[in-house]
Each structure stands twice: as C-alpha cells, then as structure tokens.
C-alpha cells in the first residue's frame with residue numbers, strides 16, 4: 001500500500017475532476033484531504049492556474065471542511081447536501097453550482113452514469129487489507145458505491161476510530177434495473193450484507209494515516225418552543241396508539257437532525273406510555289445514545305453516528321453492548337423507499353415553511369436562498385406510514401410566519417405531508433379536502449400573530465377545489481424582502 005502524506009495524496013487530484021467523499025454528515029467523512037485540497041486550490045490560483053473540483057458526498061461533511069473548500073474557491077459543483085454557512089453563501093451567490101438531491105437516490109444515479117465518472121474517491125477507513133477489503137468508520141453514506149465506481153481511491157486510515165466500529169456496518173449495493181432484486185430487510189435490525197467493501201486493490205493510489213475525531217454535533221437550542229413541539233408530537237403519537245392506528249409494539253421512527261428532533265427523541269424517551277421502539281433512520285443522533293442505554297430504544301438502523309465526541313467514545317468503549325443494537329447502512333439502504341414503506345416507518349422532519357394546503361418548503365428561504373437541502377427528508381416523508389412535519393410557527397422573533405398562503409418553494413407536496421405540528425398545535429390532514437386542510441392548519445398551527453391575516457387571505461381567495469388569490473399569494477414574502485418582516 002502506498003502510504004503518503006495528505007499533501008502528496010492531494011497531488012493526485014486534478015482540476016475539474018469529479019471527487020467523491022465518504023461519510024454521512026461529519027461522521028465518516030475525510031478529515032485531512034479537504035483542508036489540503038483547499039490549500040492546493042489557493043496555491044494554484046495564486047499561480048494563475050485553474051483548480052476546482054466537482055464534489056459528491058453522502059450528506060453534509062464537516063462545516064469547517066466545506067467552508068475551507070468554499071473559501072478557497074476549490075469547488076465548482078457540489079451535490080447532494082450541505083450545511084456550511086460559507087459554502088451556502090457561495091451557492092447563493094451563484095459561485096458554486098449546487099444540485100439538491102434525495103439522499104437515497106445519489107448512489108444509484110451515479111451507478112446509472114447520470115453524473116459521469118468518479119475520478120477520485122477519498123474514503124475514511126478503519127482498516128484495509130492488501131487484497132482490497134475496506135472497513136469503513138462512523139458514517140457509511142455512499143462510500144461503498146464510490147469505492148466501486150471511482151477510478152482512483154485515496155484512503156484516509158483514521159486510527160481515532162475503534163476498529164470494532166466495523167461490526168456496525170452492513171454493506172449491500174442493490175443491482176441495477178431491469179433486473180433489480182428486492183432488498184430483504186424485513187425488520188429494522190436485519191443484516192443482509194457484509195461488514196466491509198471489496199474493491200480492486202490496484203485502484204488504491206494512496207493511504208494517508210490520520211488520527212482525527214469527527215467534528216462534533218453541536219445542539220444549541222433547547223428552548224421552550226422545541227419542548228412544546230416535542231410535547232405535541234408525543235400527544236399525537238399517544239392518540240394514534242389509543243385509536244389503534246399505531247400497533248401496541250409501536251413502529252420504527254425516523255428522526256431528522258437538529259434541536260427540534262433531538263427534543264422529540266428525548267420527550268419520547270421519558271414518556272412511560274410510549275413503549276420501547278426501534279429506529280429506521282438516516283442519522284443516529286445524540287439523544288438516541290442515552291435511550292439505547294436505558295432500553296427505551298431497542299435498536300437503530302442508520303447511516304451514521306452523528307453524535308458528540310463523548311457519545312462516540314461511549315459507543316466505542318461499550319461495543320459489546322452497542323454492536324447488537326446499531327446497524328450502519330449505505331444511505332441507499334438506510335433511506336430506501338421500499339424498506340421504509342415495508343416497515344411502516346413514522347417520519348419526523350422539520351421544514352422551513354408550510355402553506356395552508358400542506359405543501360412544505362424544507363430548503364429555500366423566500367423561495368430563493370438555499371438553506372441546507374432536502375437531505376433524506378423526502379425519502380422518508382413520501383414513503384412513510386405517517387409523515388409528520390414540525391416547525392416553530394414563527395421564525396426570527398415573529399418577523400416570519402412559517403405558515404404562509406403559498407409556499408415560495410415546494411419540496412414535499414400536499415400528498416406526502418400527513419400531519420403538521422408546531423408549538424401551537426397539531427393539524428392532522430389525513431382525509432381532509434384542501435379547504436378543510438387550510439382551516440385545520442391556520443387554526444391549529446399558525447401563530448396568533450398571523451392567524452387573522454391567513455383567515456382573511458382565505459376568505460378573499462377564490463377558485464375551485466383549491467382557493468387562491470394569485471395577486472396576493474406572496475404578499476407576506478414580499479413584505480419580508482422589502483421591509484424585513486412579513487407583516488410589513
């Protein structure tokens with residue numbers, strides 16, 4: 001194996017190449033190469049030479065890595081998801097071409113050849129062998145597909161990880177149509193693949209030794225609004241159980257990342273009337289580690305351990321306990337529509353804004369500026385047993401209502417969104433016609449500051465099955481842009 005420094009390995013990456021990083025969120029993503037690629041870009045730019053890569057990842061990588069690459073103008077094209085302020089700015093200035101994709105679809109789109117070849121994959125591994133077996137780390141993402149498709153592979157062998165992390169992995173890559181088989185996961189914890197990825201070892205052009213932690217997962221808001229939304233979610237799920245629509249043994253949960261989702265998981269965990277349950281999700285987040293310890297959560301299928309350094313250490317120090325309770329899958333399987341529908345997953349995601357008919361905008365502020373991307377939310381919401389969307393009813397101290405007459409951008413249509421929950425209450429949209437939905441959303445979810453406005457909009461709107469006033473549908477957004485507040 002060709003061991004070398006990160007600087008030497010970065011020399012193998014050329015201008016305009018398609019580069020693919022391992023991992024899912026900061027977990028399992030390369031830690032050394034991104035900064036070195038950024039530096040190489042800056043140096044080449046100073047010498048008046050072009051250097052920009054096209055970059056595919058699993059989900060986000062660490063914000064520091066994405067920001068360093070953005071700051072150095074090292075990326076010309078990026079997919080499928082990001083969460084970094086600096087990169088976001090470049091995308092919204094039109095300096096980086098960003099493609100927002102459902103996370104379950106990325107690997108198959110690459111396998112179908114939709115984005116061309118992958119020139120270089122940069123993969124964090126916990127172990128490799130001379131015959132080409134690669135064991136991944138705390139995030140799987142699309143790494144198995146990158147390893148198989150890339151012309152060249154750079155391995156970051158990260159000694160920070162406990163080698164036993166490989167016991168969590170379950171690697172399977174579905175075949176391509178027209179003879180694609182079912183993925184035989186019939187239970188959240190089923191294992192159907194291998195613990196490592198087998199590749200042609202001659203493709204490994206560099207092995208870079210590192211000992212670097214995943215960038216921690218910082219949750220900063222544990223505010224009363226998050227807590228109230230979480231309480232409303234618990235109330236709703238208990239009511240569904242009481243009506244027999246959720247079976248007594250419960251159903252697997254998917255939970256997005258962020259403060260609201262974390263509060264929901266904590267509240268579910270402490271409620272004695274919620275039975276112990278499993279998760280079929282994309283990220284295993286901070287609060288879930290504790291719930292695995294208490295036994296409230298009995299097993300988790302995910303693509304990454306998106307947890308703090310302390311929690312990762314706890315998992316690594318207690319692998320006898322956690323190895324039988326966690327399965328890490330490629331995102332094409334953790335977010336697989338076939339399995340989500342089969343298992344009856346309850347999906348819990350957060351959106352930016354919802355319109356009175358139940359369309360959801362998860363990605364673009366005022367319809368124009370990218371926030372993060374759709375991530376895995378669409379994979380789950382479209383295929384879930386119950387699709388629940390959550391948000392505070394207002395943002396930016398009330399200058400923004402998250403309930404609007406018409407969404408300025410739509411990621412999830414009314415057909416996928418079954419329930420909306422804010423701190424104000426619950427709008428159960430199942431079986432409601434559009435106008436019934438509008439009343440349910442305004443009365444139960446909108447903030448009192450905006451309720452009258454929204455009722456007035458609806459009363460003055462006209463139409464057939466759906467009512468709208470197209471000359472005023474975006475007045476709130478126009479006010480926000482012109483006056484900094486939706487109420488003008």
Ligand code: 0RQ
Nearest residue numbers: 059256257258350351352353362372374375376377395396
């Ligand atoms: O801004 O931080 O400056 O205060 O958006 O909002 O309420 O803190 O909630 O962190 O959960 O993020 C939709 C962005 C919500 C996220 C979104 C402002 C608000 C705040 C963040 P500040 P909150 P969250 C799993 C699933 C799509 C991807 C997904 C997301 C900031 O949940 O990216 O679901 N979802 N992935 O003030 C303008 C509005 C706003 C608004 C809120 N209507 N207009 N700003 N904000 N509503 C993850 C993966 O797939 C890996």
